[in-house]
Amino acid sequence: MLHKITIKVNGEPHSIEVGSAETLACILRERLRLTGTKLGCESGACGACCVLVDGVPRNSCLVLAATVDGATILTIEGLAGEKELHPLQKSFVEHGAIQCGFCTPGMVMSSLALITENPTATESEIKEAISGNICRCTGYTKIIKAITSIVEEYKAANMVES
Amino acid sequence: MSEFNIVGKSMPQLGSIEKVTGKALYTDDLQFDDLHYALILRSPYAHARIVSIDTSRAEALPGVKAVLTGCEYQKTFGVLPISYDETVLAVSKVRHVGEGVAAVAATTLEIAGEALKLIEVEYEELPGHFDPAAGIVPVENPVHDHGRNGSNIHKQVNLSFGDLQAAHSATLFEVSGQFEFPAVTHGFLEPHSAVARWSDSADELTIWSSTQVPFYLRRQLSRVFDLPLEKVRVIKPYVGGGFGGKSDPFPHEFVVAALAGKVRKPVKITFSREEVFISHHARHPSIIKMQLGADREGKFTYLDLDATINGGAFGSFGVVTTYYNGVLTQGPYRINNFRYQGRRIYTNLPPSGAMRGHGAVNTRFVKECLIDELAENMAIDPCDFRLANLLPEHTLTATQFRITSNGMKECIERVRRDSQWDARIGKLPYGHGLGVACSFFISGSALTINRDDPQSIVRTVREEDGRFTVYSGASDIGQGSDTVLAQVTAEVLGVDLDCIRVISADTGRCPIDIGSYSSRVTFMAGNAARLAALNLLQALEKGTGNVGVGEYESPKMGGDYKGAGAGLSPSYSFGASVVEVKVDTRTGFIKIVKVWLAHDCGKALNPQAVEGQIEGSVHMGLGQFLSEQLQFEGGRIANASFIDYKMILPTDLPEINAIIVESNDPEGPFGAKECGEGALHPVLPAAANAVYNACGLRLRKLPAAPDYVLSLLRHEHTPVGAKKP
Structure with missing residues (x-):
């Protein structure tokens, strides 16, 4: 059975007919060709497909496309400005938090959800927030540093005491 | 002031922007x-x-x-x-x-x-063949027809160096043990x-x-x-990600x-x-027996090693793995009397192959654990014992491996100092411990798998706009080899990194590099890139052309016994780790508190990338130590998912202190050697030795999951090496 849904992806509206079993990940990758969202396990265990659905981090491999009618979706492709990376992206690059890069889009989206919700997150909150995102290359160390540095910048800019 | 402009400076990997914006195309993304x-x-x-x-x-x-x-x-x-x-x-x-x-x-x-x-x-x-020990003798319906004498033996290695008999008589202290290791897998994403x-x-x-x-x-x-x-x-x-997979x-x-x-x-x-x-094609499950002796001066007298490795259904890298289980175990110590008996057995399990730290991780674990026991029996500090037995720089091992640069001593000294070992060892409360271990690994194999293959060729071209393109067959799998090639080239040519473009791993456009495995790329492709840039520089200076080609071939070396080429490398890495643990003796749960890992990578071309390799190695090594294993029900993997195959979560991650030691290898590009695999080795046995230090348990198998630790605690099963009468 086909369902007609209207979603806004990275600011652009799309009206699409989707099958009952089609996942959001599949729609993003196959139909909208937004292949920045990765598939590592297709069972919600690795977080590589994490996108923000109405601001909430979701493993898009587990989200049926038919259930997100009307939703606003942000993928990794929608994060950077025309000329500038998002500060979080910049921090990942500068801290060497990227090796193979396959976990990076999902990892960035999970961290974005965290710092949006909790801009003064502690290290243990950061670890908790990315514990659904597997990275096999970095040992997470530089990823945690990259996110911490954004938190520290926020605290400095907003005079929040550590 | 650094003598270099580019080399030795931390920088993000090439391709980082593409990866962080979702523009990097992996195979499944191609249209x-x-x-x-x-x-x-x-x-x-x-x-x-x-x-x-x-x-x-x-x-x-x-x-x-x-x-x-x-x-x-x-x-x-x-x-x-x-x-x-x-x-x-x-x-x-x-x-x-x-x-x-x-x-x-x-x-x-x-x-x-x-x-x-x-x-x-x-x-x-x-009937399925699942028990490697049962495959050593002739069997009905073997996995392959070509097993030795109708058995499931795929490869058998018997090597002996020095005089084991004489060594036994000079031995005052000896320890031995049998250890079991399950299959672990790469887990790339x-x-x-x-x-x-x-x-x-x-x-x-x-x-x-x-x-x-x-x-x-x-x-x-x-x-x-x-x-x-x-x-x-x-x-x-x-x-x-690949890690051998x-x-x-x-x-x-x-x-x-x-x-x-x-x-x-x-x-x-x-x-x-x-x-x-x-x-799969990952780390071989293995059963390892080892005996290790030392004399009254606290020097190793001999190493006697026996390994049975479970090859699964096909050969893969297994012949090499069989050798590596033996020959890569001897370093970083001077042990002149050394025997190795190893065999790889075909079974009806998914084929085993190469995984980060290929062939030597499990035998390294056994050896470093037994060294800890030996040091205890001799009442010598395990750091001092190791320091007293190190191979020097520029020497040959018993197997005729040529050691060049060697930063082993400094690695031990650094982790010892940074962990405040001397102030803390033996003074921590019950359940809280420190352990130490060392590593030794190849910077690529000196012999190529296909004898007629070159190791690595790089071609660098000056383009019309004055910029440079580096063509190399080397495969960047996330470890950052493209960045290494660009750095080396920029350094030689005296230009900025953004003047260099790297086109790699396309057999239709690039000269050969035989691949990203055995931790060979920085050393071998790095050398080829350096030579290519030097030749280009010469051509530009003389006005004779706009292209430079560099080829790296390993120098001739090694012994003349059968198997002398296995484990032979133009350069070896060294490393040491101290791990701090807390063991909850009620639950058997091991918490890794802190890790210090010093790795001698020759010269860190990109320190941030070297740290990344060390941190990733610690994560993967601790996973094998604490929780990772493939569980088989008959021939079926019962936990073939990321939910059930337990890799360490960020929430369980200890503080990792990555320490770079630079021995400046005489043949490495700008002194560099490997860092991607050797750094995994020491963390597992250091953690095991810390568990002993914490609560007196000698681990004999992995993973050190709570059920196993508890069973040891309940049985107060603490085998220790016997002192010779």
């Missing part, structure tokens, strides 16, 4: 017109004869464009010429659960899935994926694949499809090639996570 989708029907049996395969109903399904079975391509292939034993799909019998039996290509993935259900295969099940397309004339094949070894894949595709090398082009897009030519790469030939359209396959687990 093709009229793409067809392949799926493989896999055996439910570990060992069975294939009586018949009926594909007629699948072929009749609308949307199915081609069906393939094993009888169509029977030529065997593999990574080592001595072990060509895999086929595109099973021919006449299956040897492990999940081995491919048939494959289809269809216009959609759904139709391909439906088609698999319509293929009827009749099997005659055979990007599933295997490959797309094949033939030319309109049907005589040229192009394949895009998530591979660590494009040139080996090209060679094997050319063999199996009977094509000249130049008619096969292998392109490696961005690769989402993409360093064989894999059956699915041949399957898509064969199907694409039939369909005359591009055909793609991307594995499910379960298929990744099944394809």
